Amino acid sequence: MMLPGVLYYIIYHYIPMGGLMIAFQKYNLGKGIFGSEFVGFENFRTVFTSPDFPDLIRNTLLISFYRIVFNMLPDVLLALILNEIRLQWFKRIIQTVTYGPYFLSWIIVYGLVFSFLAPDAGLISTWWRDNTGETLNLLTDKDWFRPILILTDIWKSTGYGAIIYLAALATINNELYEAAVVDGAGRWRQIWHITLPGIREVFILLLILRIGHILDAGFEQVYIFLNARVYEVGDIIDTWVFRRGIESLDFSVASAVGFFKSVIGFLLVVTANKVSKKLGGSGIW
Structure with missing residues (x-):
């Protein structure tokens, strides 16, 4: 039974x-x-000495930091809300509505955003x-590029x-x-002392995995939303690698960039796993 899975990974x-x-x-x-000619670490020197590299990092x-901070909390909040809903038909409707956007491609999501924010x-x-007589062009505004990325990612992935x-x-x-009710605990006390500790390990696990992918930053979404006017705040390692x-x-x-990202991701996962164990969590292994 293990053979198909083992062959897949090999x-x-x-x-x-x-x-x-x-x-x-x-x-x-x-x-x-x-x-091909072997050049040692020449490709890595090309990457690290590139004038674009500091901005890309x-x-x-x-x-990635904004995704971790602002995207994980809505997931937990929605799960807690759904867990408290007692009307099953209403709960299924909310789940369907919030889970549906996950199946949309980023091209479709950008099309929806464009229909709302297109300048003309x-x-x-x-x-x-x-109403104001002013032209609003958020898609090419450097101050709005990252918030739009985070808001659309929250809308798309929170249900999942x-x-x-x-x-x-x-x-x-x-x-x-039941024991908490007997002891006189209300819903908020039950959430704080039972529900949140019950999902702590899952939260830590997902956090560690996200930290391991901190150098990814969501290539597909960024590449689709990116334009020449927001390169200064939106050009990431993966979009630069794609062009190069x-x-x-x-x-x-x-x-060379992919190798660098893999090494950094591995070190971050190992470090986050050790920190998790130091703080009393189970970690990944």
């Missing part, structure tokens, strides 16, 4: 690791991996222009995140709530 996760050799080569499509870390024809932009916490809430022993590796065919530098 074929699609471990064998492709051989491609990391490209990060230490001046890769040539015609010569292939084994025929800053933007990536900030956007967007619903909100038109209303603002008609809440389901994970609802699954954790379902494992809490109901006898704990795919559009410019510089696969070696792109692979």
